[in-house]
Amino acid sequence: MDDFTLPQEFRPEQIARRGEWTAWVFALIVGITWAMMHYIFYPLPWFSILIVFFFWFAAMSISLGNWMDRKTVLRVEENGVSFRNGLRNVCFHWDEITQVVVTPARWGAKIQVMGKGGYFAFRTLAEVKVREEVKDRFGFVQGEAILSHILKRCGLREMKKGITVRYYARG
Numbered sequence: 001m002d003d004f005t006l007p008q009e010f011r012p013e014q015i016a017r018r019g020e021w022t023a024w025v026f027a028l029i030v031g032i033t034w035a036m037m038h039y040i041f042y043p044l045p046w047f048s049i050l051i052v053f054f055f056w057f058a059a060m061s062i063s064l065g066n067w068m069d070r071k072t073v074l075r076v077e078e079n080g081v082s083f084r085n086g087l088r089n090v091c092f093h094w095d096e097i098t099q100v101v102v103t104p105a106r107w108g109a110k111i112q113v114m115g116k117g118g119y120f121a122f123r124t125l126a127e128v129k130v131r132e133e134v135k136d137r138f139g140f141v142q143g144e145a146i147l148s149h150i151l152k153r154c155g156l157r158e159m160k161k162g163i164t165v166r167y168y169a170r171g
Helices: 018-040 048-071 143-154
Strands: 008-010 073-076 080-084 089-093 097-104 109-115 118-123 126-130 133-138 157-161 166-169
Touching: 018 048, 073 143, 089 109, 089 118, 097 143, 109 143, 118 143
Parallel strands: none
Antiparallel strands: 008 073, 073 080, 080 089, 097 109, 097 166, 109 118, 126 133, 157 166
16 A cells, blocks of 8 residues: 655645635624724624634634645655644654554544654545535545555554544554
């Protein structure tokens, strides 16, 4: 399954930025509307500002997530694996990885790689479909191959299988 040469860098598919722009447009509209209402109908109920903060927080969160995706690099080398995304910078030798948790989700599986001094997480390829038409893709195209390679190189085996979650550890 792991048919890639080492060393190799992997980057996730980039999700369309339509949602980010839409969130910022709504945040701007809500902010301007609140300011106009505040000017005309002073005082406004205290919770009205919460709506403004909610939209601004949502837009900032989406922007941060997209920025992190654009910065994400997962590098698999002969002696280990490293992951960086602008906020997290983790590097493990193969023997430092203690556990891998695989959680299937509606869109791709979420894989958490844990070791001494930190962890990182990535997703396998996910496709968002509407009426069987692919609208967007995100996650790592070779996510399953990366997972397989990590498990093989670390000597991890399946220790516990929950209803949907699979746990791998040294045994």
